[in-house]
Amino acid sequence: MPSSAGPSIDTITEGGRVTQVGEGQAAEESAPQVVTFGAPTAGEILAERYELVEHINNDSAGRLVWRGVDVILRRPVAVVLRYPGGDSATEMLQGAVAASRVIHPNLVGVYDAIDEAERAYVVREWVDGQSLRELAADFPLDPTRATTIGNAVASALAAVHATGMVHGNVHPGTVMVSDDGRVVLADARTDGDDSQQSDVRAVGGILYFALTGHWPHAEAPLRGATAGHGRAAIPDAVRDANGAIAAPRQVRAGVPAYLDDLTMDLLDAGIEPPSSDVLAAELARLDVPADEQFLDNSGPLRFAAETGEEPSPLAAAGGRKVALGIAALLAVALVGLLIGISTLGGDDDPRPNPVAAPSSAPPANEDPPAATTTGPLKISAARIIDPDSKSRDELEGADKVFDGNEDKGWETDTYNRSNFGNLKKGMGVWIDLGDERTVKSVQVLLSARGASAQLLAGTSDQPSTSAGDDALFTDYQKTRIGQPFEEHDGVTMTFNGFNADQKYRYLMFWITELPSSDGGYKLGVQEITVQGS
Secondary structure (H helix, E strand, O other): OOOOOOOOOOOOEEOOEEOOOOOOOEOOOOOOOOOOOOOOOOOOEEOOOEEEEEEEEEEOOOOEEEEEEEOOOOEEEEEEEEOOOHHHHHHHHHHHHHHHOOOOOOEOOEEEEEEOOOOEEEEEEOOOEEEHHHHOOOOOOOHHHHHHHHHHHHHHHHHHHOOOOOOOOOOOOOEEEEOOOOEEEOOOOOOOOOOHHHHHHHHHHHHHHHHHOOEOOOOOOOOOOOOOOOOOOOOEOOEOOOOOEOOHHHHOOOOOHHHHHHHHHHHOOOOOOOOHHHHHHHHHHHOOOOOOOOOOOOOOEOOOHHHOOOOOOOOEOOOOOHHHHHHHHHHHHHHHHHHHHHHHHOOOOOOOOOOOOHHHOOOOOOOOOOOOOOEEEOOOEEEEEOOOOOOOOOOOOHHHHHOOOOOOOEEOOOEOOOOHHHOOOOEEEEEEEEEEEOEEEEEEEEOOOOOEEEEEEEOOOOOOOHHHHHHHHHHHOOOEEEEEEOOOOOOEEEEOOOOOOOOEEEEEEEEEEOOEEOOEEOOEEEEEEEEEO
């Protein structure tokens, strides 16, 4: 008879693939192994229908998760057992019964719930894949994928809330991503203290975890888990001295401003969250394939001029709060109507003139505030830095990284390993702004995902030789800007963290790891953009 404590959810594989069923936190490795009367065994058939095939794991709530087979319908199932049954299993069974009433593609299907006194069990859909807890634990997800997952969770909650029910157990362990890309929410388990609002706020936690790999609710740890202890614990969010969490963009550069704002608004107890259906609609609008989206992922939400779409009421202008979504939409519509009427007076240009919002317009007798001069800075020169190469055959094309054409750029040779074939410590693109300038951010567009790089700064120039490049890199690596992008999964890297009181002329984009491409490893730098004044 197997023991009640089984393998960790992190170590079970089936055919070389990690198999998950999303029952929250796995039990800690230090949990005692106890053999209890009524424990299930492989080959046993429950309710004359569900055959137990393999013990997958125990979660921290004391439930056993098995892979099974419905011998009547011949389909795989997940069987979640708890013994004894009776009062101790009431919450599990009631949650399963409630969940079975809602059918949605982003909800795990519940097939059966049975109490046999000495043990109780729930039978539900089997999911091959990983929980979000595992998926984002080693490295956060790119913003597009995080948005897709947030959209799926919000859509599932909207279906649950439409029936008047509450899910009550939304966290990275109950969000599943199947091998075919389907995102599903499992394990509804309301305990009476939960609400639809808390469900919606939990979507903010899901987005935060997907983007940073940290959980922002240390004050409310996952059910049955001890925050900060054991293998199953999720890292707490980065916090300041007052306990306030750092925004995703402070933890990881490259997170779009609109997604950062939306996530932090959902986590802000002082801002009333939208309903789940409104949130789902907003995330669905943002959740579009990368080759079809018109979003500028480097900052506040905007659209390309040809789309004809208007900014979202929940995420427009980067700083708009969720609580103001509906009111802001009405205000934008009203201002748009007034602008449309004013342009009918005979102006040859059909585009409306800029109109300041009444609340921010200065009095007539005051001078208007000075316009900001922050914008793209001109790059006067660029060259490739290659300290470890004697052949110097990868130096051509540096001018393409600032020519305004994202389709053409400089690229490395193809190597047989991601670390430049173990031949080099890296390569860099050195840029000269022509004069010392105040720099706000640097954005680098790459040819592929999976590169690792960092941004360096210095004050010296050197001859374009191997020795000169080595001296330049040795000097510049003393000043790193922002956070390094270790195994970054996006094609756009944005570096912030510049000292506002310091001016910069020379910068270096230093590449340390190459992504896989065409049977080897190489990377193209398509365009570098510097924002400043």
